């Protein structure tokens with residue numbers, strides 16, 4: 001039986017994780033903690049799952065690392081300095097496993113992998129991400145990561161920046177470009193949840209890879225895989241669900 005503690009337990013994701021864990025036969029909900037509540041109950045758990053806030057998650061991870069507790073962080077906003085801070089707290093001989101997962105959707109993880117595989121075969125590549133109007137950041141972390149993976153694959157294949165003859169444009173008309181020249185476009189629309197299209201173009205053909213998250217339940221298979229698999233990871237920091245999906 002895996003004893004799971006949830007941080008952010010009253011939130012949209014955290015409350016769904018609590019219900020999902022409670023319904024699994026090999027798991028039990030050991031602690032459900034939200035803002036202002038003591039974290040002590042987490043100490044008796046096998047793993048803590050954090051869906052809180054970018055401003056809160058680091059302190060929670062430090063608390064878990066200090067107690068040798070394994071932790072899974074789904075909270076967004078992990079840039080390189082934040083990951084470096086976590087590595088620093090883990091130290092040279094880590095006791096905890098910390099798994100940071102930018103996207104728990106298995107479909108989204110596969111979309112990124114398929115895009116990375118396709119990248120070297122096409123002259124052009126662009127990413128369009130589409131989200132609900134309440135999303136605070138643009139482009140999404142998933143879109144930025146996808147563009148980076150495509151750019152790395154293009155560079156490895158000796159491809160340069162995708163062709164683009166634009167010489168005049170209104171600000172933003174071509175979206176934004178990250179390193180490697182892959183354009184990323186962000187749509188914010190009431191009614192949407194989380195969607196992304198990756199477009200590849202070559203002589204006489206276009207390949208479109210599209211993923212749609214239609215409901216938060218789409219994240220639960222990935223969360224359960226992380227809870228079941230975290231103890232199999234080496235102590236220290238792991239980023240992404242890929243190793244637990246055999247990718």
Ligand SMILES: NC(=O)c1ccc[n+]([C@@H]2O[C@H](COP(=O)([O-])OP(=O)(O)OC[C@H]3O[C@@H](n4cnc5c(N)ncnc54)[C@H](O)[C@@H]3O)[C@@H](O)[C@H]2O)c1
Pocket residue numbers: 007008009010011012013014033034035036051052053054056073074075076077101102103104105219
């Ligand atoms: N990795 C993924 O696949 C994925 C998927 C969906 C959402 N997210 C991210 O998960 C996070 C949570 O999303 P949400 O929609 O559930 O947000 P939410 O605002 O509904 O819930 C966050 C909860 O965390 C609580 N909280 C804040 N600080 C806390 C602290 N220090 N200790 C304990 N609880 C605390 C809040 O009171 C709230 O109940 C966001 O960063 C979001 O971007 C990640």
